[in-house]
Amino acid sequence: MVVKVGIVGLGRLGKIHAENLSKKIYNCELIAATSIVDEELNWAQKELGVKYLYHDFDEMIANDEVDAIFIVSPSSFHPDQVVKALNKNKHVFSEKPLGLSVEDIQEILPVINSSSNKFMLGFMRRFDDSYRYAKEKVDAGEIGDITLIRCYSIDPSDGMKSFVNFAKNSNSGGIFSDMSIHDIDVIRWFLNSEDSGVNRVWSLGNNVAYPVLNDLNELETGAAMLQLTDDKIGMLVAGRNAAHGYHVETEIIGTKGTLRIAATPEKNLVQVMNSSGVVRPTSQNFPERFQQAFMSEEQYFIDAISNDTEIEIKAEDGLYATQVAIALQESYDSNEIINIKGGQ
Amino acid sequence: MVVKVGIVGLGRLGKIHAENLSKKIYNCELIAATSIVDEELNWAQKELGVKYLYHDFDEMIANDEVDAIFIVSPSSFHPDQVVKALNKNKHVFSEKPLGLSVEDIQEILPVINSSSNKFMLGFMRRFDDSYRYAKEKVDAGEIGDITLIRCYSIDPSDGMKSFVNFAKNSNSGGIFSDMSIHDIDVIRWFLNSEDSGVNRVWSLGNNVAYPVLNDLNELETGAAMLQLTDDKIGMLVAGRNAAHGYHVETEIIGTKGTLRIAATPEKNLVQVMNSSGVVRPTSQNFPERFQQAFMSEEQYFIDAISNDTEIEIKAEDGLYATQVAIALQESYDSNEIINIKGGQ
Amino acid sequence: MVVKVGIVGLGRLGKIHAENLSKKIYNCELIAATSIVDEELNWAQKELGVKYLYHDFDEMIANDEVDAIFIVSPSSFHPDQVVKALNKNKHVFSEKPLGLSVEDIQEILPVINSSSNKFMLGFMRRFDDSYRYAKEKVDAGEIGDITLIRCYSIDPSDGMKSFVNFAKNSNSGGIFSDMSIHDIDVIRWFLNSEDSGVNRVWSLGNNVAYPVLNDLNELETGAAMLQLTDDKIGMLVAGRNAAHGYHVETEIIGTKGTLRIAATPEKNLVQVMNSSGVVRPTSQNFPERFQQAFMSEEQYFIDAISNDTEIEIKAEDGLYATQVAIALQESYDSNEIINIKGGQ
Amino acid sequence: MVVKVGIVGLGRLGKIHAENLSKKIYNCELIAATSIVDEELNWAQKELGVKYLYHDFDEMIANDEVDAIFIVSPSSFHPDQVVKALNKNKHVFSEKPLGLSVEDIQEILPVINSSSNKFMLGFMRRFDDSYRYAKEKVDAGEIGDITLIRCYSIDPSDGMKSFVNFAKNSNSGGIFSDMSIHDIDVIRWFLNSEDSGVNRVWSLGNNVAYPVLNDLNELETGAAMLQLTDDKIGMLVAGRNAAHGYHVETEIIGTKGTLRIAATPEKNLVQVMNSSGVVRPTSQNFPERFQQAFMSEEQYFIDAISNDTEIEIKAEDGLYATQVAIALQESYDSNEIINIKGGQ
Structure with a gap:
């Protein structure tokens, strides 16, 4: 099964994830990207052939073709985007930190842990x-x-x-x-x-x-x-x-x-x-x-979706x-x- | 452009190339494999999803879907297989050595050098x-x-x-x-x-x-x-x-x-x-x-085909x-x- | 000028100092040793040719031939032995620590700093x-x-x-x-x-x-x-x-x-x-x-006596x-x- | 027993040997030096306290106080000086090479090997x-x-x-x-x-x-x-x-x-x-x-004289x-x- 991915955030780290997901990760296709910077979206389209380009995260997660979301946006957006994506039935990879405060994270833990979708935090080490x-x-x-x-x-x-x-x-x-x-x-x-x-x-x-x-x-x-x-x-x-x-x-x-x-x-x-x-x-x-x-964590996440295997890194690790x-x-x-x- | 590859030889090094070409190389699809060992062909089919399986090299190069051939067979077969594949209009990657004797290599140099197809020797260092x-x-x-x-x-x-x-x-x-x-x-x-x-x-x-x-x-x-x-x-x-x-x-x-x-x-x-x-x-x-x-040389070869760029390693290097x-x-x-x- | 040295303490570190002072340090002669262990004194006599052997520190420092004392005894003896030796007009090298408490050291600082003899603490690093x-x-x-x-x-x-x-x-x-x-x-x-x-x-x-x-x-x-x-x-x-x-x-x-x-x-x-x-x-x-x-610090101390040069390590460093x-x-x-x- | 040494040659390596023999080697005293350069002799006298200073090697080896000779002269002098010193009943340490030709060395081998004095070649490694x-x-x-x-x-x-x-x-x-x-x-x-x-x-x-x-x-x-x-x-x-x-x-x-x-x-x-x-x-x-x-080889040579022990490096090693x-x-x-x- 090929996992179809959308990414939010195309800064320095976002570009790394996007390029890997497009070209180096097996069973993976990067089909969507969200950014408020047009140059970044142009880059994703031209260099990586990304099909769906968005200024708005909510629109991207409304796309039914997208199986999984990579969240590489500024840290303050993480908790909200994680919840929204899970609620739209997407698998979610989020960059660290999971949230800026303990309270913010505690609030979303139940959502993550009760979801039947995969969740992973980017502790790439x-x-x-x-x-x-x-x-x-x-x-x-x-x-x-x-x-x-x-x-x-x-x-x-x-x-x-x-x-x-x-x-x-x-x-x-x-x-x-x-x-x-x-x-x-x-x-x-x-x-x-x-x-x-x-x-x-x-x-x-x-x-x-x-x-x-x-x-x-x-x-x-x-x-x-x-x-x-x-x-x-x-x-x-x-x-x-x-x-x-x-x-x-x-x-x-x-x-x-x-x-x-x-x-x-x-x-x-x-x-x-x-x-x-x-x-x-x-x-x-x-x-x-x-x-x-980075490549190994990406492949691990995609494989966990393809093979429905458990992900070792839990939301609690982020907490x-x-x-x-x-x-x-x-x-x-x-x-x-x-x-x-x-x-x- | 996605390059469709056939491989001959699925021993230790052949398996490495096959797995990389299947899973890790961008713009590349491994669609065919030749081996006299059935277990190796089974492995290629099951693990890598290779579509076309052959006992005979000549049959593989007769397959018009195949764009490029990876030669990872025993060294003594290299010169003959290189020539045959080029003559069937395939791009050719050959493992070292190009031939067992200087004379064998000198004989095939004109074929390689006059071909409009890409040729590369596996000097991976x-x-x-x-x-x-x-x-x-x-x-x-x-x-x-x-x-x-x-x-x-x-x-x-x-x-x-x-x-x-x-x-x-x-x-x-x-x-x-x-x-x-x-x-x-x-x-x-x-x-x-x-x-x-x-x-x-x-x-x-x-x-x-x-x-x-x-x-x-x-x-x-x-x-x-x-x-x-x-x-x-x-x-x-x-x-x-x-x-x-x-x-x-x-x-x-x-x-x-x-x-x-x-x-x-x-x-x-x-x-x-x-x-x-x-x-x-x-x-x-x-x-x-x-x-x-290995991955970089494979990607280099595939990119050279996709982009029609010159390959730095020449047949003379093998000679x-x-x-x-x-x-x-x-x-x-x-x-x-x-x-x-x-x-x- | 050859500096004549007496040492107190011939344990593991004492033996190292004694052997160096006897055989490896220029302008230096080890002539006296104090220990309560007879075997150690015998060793000093036989292996190093030490002339004067004592069970009692006070006797050693009463020997007018001795110019300088190396104190390698248990730490609790250091302050007292430093003071006694200085008072007998000996140059003094003491192993660390200078004392077991800040008060002990503060008490002897005036004696050390007002003495015209050399004092050095064994911060060999x-x-x-x-x-x-x-x-x-x-x-x-x-x-x-x-x-x-x-x-x-x-x-x-x-x-x-x-x-x-x-x-x-x-x-x-x-x-x-x-x-x-x-x-x-x-x-x-x-x-x-x-x-x-x-x-x-x-x-x-x-x-x-x-x-x-x-x-x-x-x-x-x-x-x-x-x-x-x-x-x-x-x-x-x-x-x-x-x-x-x-x-x-x-x-x-x-x-x-x-x-x-x-x-x-x-x-x-x-x-x-x-x-x-x-x-x-x-x-x-x-x-x-x-x-x-160890050899360099010993030579430095002996040279400081021979050439009447200032010693970089002060009693305050010990404090x-x-x-x-x-x-x-x-x-x-x-x-x-x-x-x-x-x-x- | 203290070994009294004379040295010939006070160039770069000669100075190293001289200084070590004077100051760092146990049971050793550097009492004589030969050089044709007056500055070098002055240095030996002032810095090292060398007693006997010569322009002529033959005079130095005639000095009965001298027990052993260090030969650090230009290579071409080595064979001749080795033989002369042995014949004057001195122990001999010679820098490498023992001679410039195989024939030169073969000629002096019998003298070295039949001497009851110590001979050592400076293979310091x-x-x-x-x-x-x-x-x-x-x-x-x-x-x-x-x-x-x-x-x-x-x-x-x-x-x-x-x-x-x-x-x-x-x-x-x-x-x-x-x-x-x-x-x-x-x-x-x-x-x-x-x-x-x-x-x-x-x-x-x-x-x-x-x-x-x-x-x-x-x-x-x-x-x-x-x-x-x-x-x-x-x-x-x-x-x-x-x-x-x-x-x-x-x-x-x-x-x-x-x-x-x-x-x-x-x-x-x-x-x-x-x-x-x-x-x-x-x-x-x-x-x-x-x-x-250098220090260890010097001490080894001096100890071999003091203790009359065999020297591991033979003249044949030089040959x-x-x-x-x-x-x-x-x-x-x-x-x-x-x-x-x-x-x-």
Whole structure:
């Protein structure tokens, strides 16, 4: 069965999904796209041959030919669009976050969980080959019991100027919601947590190179320590100013060994020896680093529809990730430890 | 335009091509397959939905629906099948080698070169992201002029037993034709050679762990030194017994820097720290190592047909690679330096 | 001028100092040793040719031939022995910590600072070639302004059993005083802090593999986050259970780049490729990892005496390191943020 | 017993030996030095406190206080000075090569071997910690039987100009005698060869960046392939133009694993992440790379005298290394395979 997909949002990430769904995903056809930007719709039509083009999301989901919706719109639209699409009997893939507040997400959980359609949240790291390899090793007990997980999510310096401009006009949700949400999900995934998995958090932050961010209530660098279930420890660094590129790293320390995923974000298998020393070139941005992961998550979602198989990522995963991310921001704002509701 | 493809040969590599062409390549449909093994045809039908199944190559190329042929049959069939398919007005992708002897290849060159159809040889390393990155850097002058190229192609130890069995009944063509042919092409590619690029060669070899190979006239480890055009130097190691996996490495030494591609065959971005030390897991076989390269070469071929663009790899590339590989074997057999015809 | 040295304490670290001072340090002669263990004194006499052997520290410092004292006794003796030796007109090198409490150290600071003799504390990391290289790069501005420093100090698993036995009878001072004190000094050193450099701290810990440590009030793994001067961030991990060896790592994130020192504790320049993958062997213990640093700090101290040059490490460095370490433990005990006295 | 040493030659390497012998070697005193350069003698006197200074080697060896001689003079003087010193009842350490021709060395072998004094040749790589670690692993069978050894010895580019000037006035002996002689010894050492261990060789070379070297009969890059005993394979690269520093690398391929020593010449344990990517700084010259090896070989020689123990490196090791190096040059000059006398 070929799954016919409509997409909403054709920004940077939207274009990646759209192109993959059109050209690289098996049993999938991208037939519809919604955007308020005409250039984006033109691009979808010309480059990808998308048949149905909309300015209005509601019109797209009224199209009976469409089986599934990819939601890649601004975060504030996610809860509403998820509900509407499910109610129109579409399968739904939504980019993170599921919502901007815990309340918003809690409100739509019943709709998602009672729907007979598929729902999936775009925690693509779970589909990255390196993360999957590590998860298998951990689940197989190769590093014993986990004692500490450390996660870095640092955007490249060359995106800093555009971020400052963005932050002048928009609300990123803060660095922890914007950057660390994937890390929170990764921690919960490795620990097989059924709830947030977090008891208490403390966050710090600074703006050393870009003090202008102080006025915008944004952070260049954030960090947090998390007291997890069973006194396991989480450490997070989120940043927007990595000189060497896009640095997403995860370390899992266990009682019998330690795993590091992308300790350095090597772009490929090339080593350059020149007057700088021995150099490994690095991934420069998330599309480059997670190219394979995006394709794998898309294929996973399409296959789950085709084969009617269960999707591993639940709406609750989105709820807990957002709950913790918001607590991290609250801790930074107050410079105090925050207890997570439902934590031990 | 969707290109409709027929494939001949559904062994290990044939299955990889078939699956990619069915599921992962854009603008491509795999509609026909030829094999003498019924199980393989059943697999193609059930798993990939291939419509037309043949025991006979000639029947497949008589099918007018088929636009292009992938030749993944045993090497000795390549020249004949290439000619037949071109004569039936098909575009042709052939796995290496183009032929087992220089004469065989020279005989079919005029057919290939006078055909208006596309022809491409499966030198997939040219499509590997790491090799392409290195090629761009070299072409951009980042390491100055090339002085020496070193290439390793070493198969994993765990394939050794099956190779010994294979060698008892079949002729691999010798380790240099079997393993080093990609390396010869890589050297010519980096040097932008128009002819073989090689003047003189000397080859050595041994069977230390598997002396049984002596009787089979095969080598566990081969090595060669090549005097290239302008006194540049080539060094080759070919092997069948790498304990750590599938080791394909290329080093390019230049006057301003050195590049190494896959100095160690890292499987992914994971680092394991355990009682062994700090471990990088390694690729275990060619399908794993060159997964992306196979897909890229397939897409390149399909796009060349769709868009009628020129294919960078020429039949002559197959001719020169085979010419040098045969000279390497001849040198090993005689334990003397061999001069390459047409060398300076 | 040859400096004549007496040493107190001939345990594991004492023996390292004694052997270096005897055989490897220029302008230095080890002439005296104090221990309550006769075997250790016999070793010093036979292996190192030490002339004067004592059971009593006071007798050793009464020996007028002795110019300088190395204090490698149990930590609780440090303050008293430092004062006594200075009062006997000896130059003094003391292992860390300078004292077990802030008060103990504050009491002896005037004696140290008013003495005309040399005093040095054994923060040997400042003499490790890799740390020195990193410090020079940071001071030269190569990574811009520091935003975050992360330090790991993790002992090898194979010392765990003996630690459990030790902890049953003795007080290590807690993992933060025992293990993180070097990290605290490293942070202060990189930030050129004049005071503790730390405002607030929060510590966590767990005993996953060795729950027996719960009863002993010790930790297998500790972690802490530090709010430093100017909102810079410190992150610490201390542990006793690294499967791969002795893991001391420091990362310095700056606005223009990041430095990592010993991201993996490579033992030498050897790479092993075997069925495990690509393996870098690792340092197994502190004598192996810091062999060069111990010799350099010893030579530095002897040279400072010979040439009457100022010693970079001050008694205050010991005071602040202990102050922070104690706050870390206090935070762990209370599971609350602790404000450091004198912090902003 | 303290060994009293005299040194001849205070050039770059001579100064390293002199300083170590004065300050860092146990049971050793540098009391005499011979040089024709007054500045060098002044340096020895002032910086190292050397008592006896000579312009004439014969005078130095007539000094009865001197127990042992370090020969660090130009290579052509080595055989004569070795014999004279032994005849004056001195222990002798000689830098490589033992002589410029096989005949020269054969002539002095009886003198060396019949002397009751110690003799040692400066193959310092055998004392480098990384090489020793690898040797132990190989001897313990961890990589099975050796099939191939590859050695690189490449000097840094920044020495190129001074080499060109040197070559205009002097004879380096050719790149193989100058650079590869250590590699030949390393191969023989790993294979535990009793004779040269080499049957046939073929050498190539080029001058790509510095064609001026063509006229001087020197090479910027040399390479060779060696057919060793039992068909094992040797591959050598010698060069003078490494952009990234001083590159001495050895790879040992075995039937059960592969070892690489200094695959990249990491200077320390620091990793730099900046706009170039992830950078490991590299050793820039031989004093930096082999600092520890020089000290260990010196201490080994002094200890062998003190304790009257046998020295592992024999004069024959010098003979065979020179024999092969000369054959490599002869092969390059003739562009033909050269058979080594005494090879199988």
